Amino acid sequence: MIDRRDELVRALREACEIEHGLMIQYLFAALTMKRRLDEGLTPAQQVTSRRWMAMVLGVAREEMGHFATVCNLMSSIGAPPHFGRPNMPRKTGYYPFPFDLQPFGDNAFYRFLVFELPLGFPLPPPPGADLSGEKSIFMESFTESAVPDLLEYVYVGELYRKIREGFGAIAERDLFIGPVSGQTSPGEWDRMGMRKVTTRSEAEAAIDWIIEQGEGTPSHRESSHYDRFHDARKEYFDLGRYAASRNVPVNPATRLHRDQDASVTLIENKASLFAVETFNAIYALTLQLLEHAFSLAPGVGPQRPEQIAQLRHALQKASHQMMSLGIRTLGEWVSELPFGDVADPRRAGPTFEVYDDLDLPVHEDARWIFLFEAFDRCIAASRELGLAAERPRQAAVSLAVIRRNLHIARHGRP
Amino acid sequence: MLVLSFSGWASCRLATDPDPFDDPRGTMSSFQQFALAGEPDLDRVIRFQKPPFVRAHTFSVGVMVRSAMVDGTDNPTHPLAGAAVELLDNAVLEGRNGAIANDVAEPIWPFHVQLSTGGHAVSRAAVPSDPTFPYASTMPTNDPLPNGEPVQSTGITDLAVVWRERVLKLEADLMQGTELTRPGIEERLALLRANLARPDGGYAAFFADVSMQWRVALESPVIGGDAAVAALFGTRPPDGAPWRVSLWFCRYDTDGQMFFALGSIAIPLEDEKALQLTADAERRLRALAALRR
Numbered sequence: 001m002i003d004r005r006d007e008l009v010r011a012l013r014e015a016c017e018i019e020h021g022l023m024i025q026y027l028f029a030a031l032t033m034k035r036r037l038d039e040g041l042t043p044a045q046q047v048t049s050r051r052w053m054a055m056v057l058g059v060a061r062e063e064m065g066h067f068a069t070v071c072n073l074m075s076s077i078g079a080p081p082h083f084g085r086p087n088m089p090r091k092t093g094y095y096p097f098p099f100d101l102q103p104f105g106d107n108a109f110y111r112f113l114v115f116e117l118p119l120g121f122p123l124p125p126p127p128g129a130d131l132s133g134e135k136s137i138f139m140e141s142f143t144e145s146a147v148p149d150l151l152e153y154v155y156v157g158e159l160y161r162k163i164r165e166g167f168g169a170i171a172e173r174d175l176f177i178g179p180v181s182g183q184t185s186p187g188e189w190d191r192m193g194m195r196k197v198t199t200r201s202e203a204e205a206a207i208d209w210i211i212e213q214g215e216g217t218p219s220h221r222e223s224s225h226y227d228r229f230h231d232a233r234k235e236y237f238d239l240g241r242y243a244a245s246r247n248v249p250v251n252p253a254t255r256l257h258r259d260q261d262a263s264v265t266l267i268e269n270k271a272s273l274f275a276v277e278t279f280n281a282i283y284a285l286t287l288q289l290l291e292h293a294f295s296l297a298p299g300v301g302p303q304r305p306e307q308i309a310q311l312r313h314a315l316q317k318a319s320h321q322m323m324s325l326g327i328r329t330l331g332e333w334v335s336e337l338p339f340g341d342v343a344d345p346r347r348a349g350p351t352f353e354v355y356d357d358l359d360l361p362v363h364e365d366a367r368w369i370f371l372f373e374a375f376d377r378c379i380a381a382s383r384e385l386g387l388a389a390e391r392p393r394q395a396a397v398s399l400a401v402i403r404r405n406l407h408i409a410r411h412g413r414p
Numbered sequence: 415m416l417v418l419s420f421s422g423w424a425s426c427r428l429a430t431d432p433d434p435f436d437d438p439r440g441t442m443s444s445f446q447q448f449a450l451a452g453e454p455d456l457d458r459v460i461r462f463q464k465p466p467f468v469r470a471h472t473f474s475v476g477v478m479v480r481s482a483m484v485d486g487t488d489n490p491t492h493p494l495a496g497a498a499v500e501l502l503d504n505a506v507l508e509g510r511n512g513a514i515a516n517d518v519a520e521p522i523w524p525f526h527v528q529l530s531t532g533g534h535a536v537s538r539a540a541v542p543s544d545p546t547f548p549y550a551s552t553m554p555t556n557d558p559l560p561n562g563e564p565v566q567s568t569g570i571t572d573l574a575v576v577w578r579e580r581v582l583k584l585e586a587d588l589m590q591g592t593e594l595t596r597p598g599i600e601e602r603l604a605l606l607r608a609n610l611a612r613p614d615g616g617y618a619a620f621f622a623d624v625s626m627q628w629r630v631a632l633e634s635p636v637i638g639g640d641a642a643v644a645a646l647f648g649t650r651p652p653d654g655a656p657w658r659v660s661l662w663f664c665r666y667d668t669d670g671q672m673f674f675a676l677g678s679i680a681i682p683l684e685d686e687k688a689l690q691l692t693a694d695a696e697r698r699l700r701a702l703a704a705l706r707r
Contacts, residue, residue, distance in 0.1 A: 035438070047598075394435075
């Protein structure tokens with residue numbers, strides 16, 4: 001039962017990590033898909049694969065909208081946004097289901113369906129042709145989970161229902177203590193969808209929206225995440241489960257991290273390792289831009305509200321552009337790089353690793369210096385990669401433009 | 415002053431938001447811009463002449479000088495009348511997902527215009543004042559199209575009519591198609607039919623809304639050599655002042671992946687008398703040199 005602010009904050013932090021983690025798992029599956037005929041696709045498969053990729057990326061974008069909405073829910077009750085998360089894989093003891101980086105295929109579909117499982121639905125058939133009702137790995141994980149009783153849940157929708165109860169259990173006049181201006185608005189989240197929250201009914205509506213987009217409703221499941229994955233999985237079987245993904249291993253990584261709790265496959269090729277590390281640096285910088293944007297509340301503090309609003313807008317715009325111009329561009333590119341030596345048929349992939357705490361300095365001036373230094377590192381590494389390949393060369397140009405725009409927003413000059 | 419008016423269809427196969435600007439195939443494009451099954455990758459390059467790939471049953475690509483006016487008088491015999499206009503150096507619409515500019519408000523970069531005919535070519539390029547951010551020099555303006563354009567030049571008042579004819583031709587292609595070609599044709603037909611079925615006209619109606627204009631001064635040295643300048647300008651070569659280009663992209667055919675390009679290039683010419691004097695001076699110099707030999 002959630003009936004105190006600290007319990008609600010804890011549950012929302014978990015929701016942030018889950019939305020973030022889901023988004024990354026969806027992105028990994030999409031960005032490592034084959035796209036060209038010379039990768040072994042037939043023209044018909046090329047058509048289908050693009051549709052599947054668009055579907056998975058579309059769901060990932062919606063998860064980004066959920067993530068932003070959860071950050072607004074946290075802000076509404078006075079809590080800071082939460083962009084940290086443990087590195088993958090996380091098999092047990094953290095969430096009630098394993099978080100893995102799985103290439104596009106039946107294992108990925110199975111996980112995605114369980115994440116988005118509607119209330120009361122049976123588990124989907126497990127991966128593989130044998131649909132004879134094996135015990136679910138998810139249920140095993142749950143029974144071994146160290147998740148506190150306070151947050152017992154098995155599926156994502158269940159967690160949100162508990163959060164919804166929490167918003168209902170705490171007196172409204174005591175609960176909403178965060179400045180409204182601290183929340184991001186739908187207009188700032190172009191096409192990703194998200195909600196602003198100032199009252200209990202708005203909080204409940206926002207949570208219902210997240211649940212419904214994931215699960216659908218009993219009378220209206222079409223276009224829910226669950227439904228989209230369900231239909232795509234069926235089509236995947238009907239089309240003979242062809243190799244739609246590049247040959248990337250499950251859970252590739254550049255190094256071992258303390259917060260991984262299962263084995264990873266370490267990238268062996270030195271050049272690919274540098275490329276994937278650069279990708280991860282760009283991903284971390286994107287999170288820090290978001291973190292900074294969400295921490296700014298026009299009208300709170302000594303700075304002029306319009307100046308803060310302008311900076312926040314610039315940071316949000318920059319973070320969205322980093323998603324397209326950095327994460328997607330380099331994410332796809334690294335999934336074509338060799339994993340090991342020339343004889344190794346495996347490819348690397350975007351590992352979405354976080355090497356250090358993402359927290360930014362408390363002081364505003366220092367924050368910007370941290371961000372610009374991170375930009376400079378990412379630009380330099382991308383330029384180096386760009387000496388040999390077009391997409392990182394383009395990424396370096398794009399990052400330099402984004403940095404320039406932010407510098408103008410902050411200092412009034414390039 | 416020589417004013418060259420040009421027009422014609424230009425190819426531009428580009429990914430659009432929310433896809434990264436350099437997405438080679440297009441995935442979720444807001445303007446339905448994809449490399450369909452079997453088609454080569456998208457590359458954003460604006461091509462006024464001979465693109466390496468165009469979809470079947472689309473417009474013929476070719477931006478040509480339609481008239482040459484010298485000092486306000488039409489000069490149909492000017493060497494550049496009928497010349498081909500081209501943007502060189504793989505010019506692209508350089509928006510980068512809003513980092514530089516939003517869709518349909520993008521600069522063209524690089525901006526290097528070539529005029530060619532009869533085996534001769536000359537070109538000039540925009541020279542940015544800030545080389546670290548060259549795009550500022552070629553941002554679009556919002557000037558209205560010339561009266562009656564582009565209907566006058568294209569003859570098209572309703573793209574849906576054109577698309578319906580394309581659908582019939584593609585349906586015939588489909589009958590003759592192979593396992594390799596049919597998926598791409600089917601995909602294209604599906605997009606065309608879905609747009610034509612929309613009450614708002616879909617992207618067939620969008621065709622009428624797109625209009626971008628650039629006004630750019632070309633200030634680089636003239637590239638091409640004396641022989642080309644002499645062949646293309648005759649007795650009055652350019653005087654070295656900037657060439658001023660006014661270029662519209664209007665009407666984007668999302669199925670054809672083509673813009674209609676329209677515009678003019680104003681080229682200040684050397685004064686004819688001054689030119690004769692210069693020519694006289696050159697003649698005298700050559701004569702002097704011959705005497706010395």
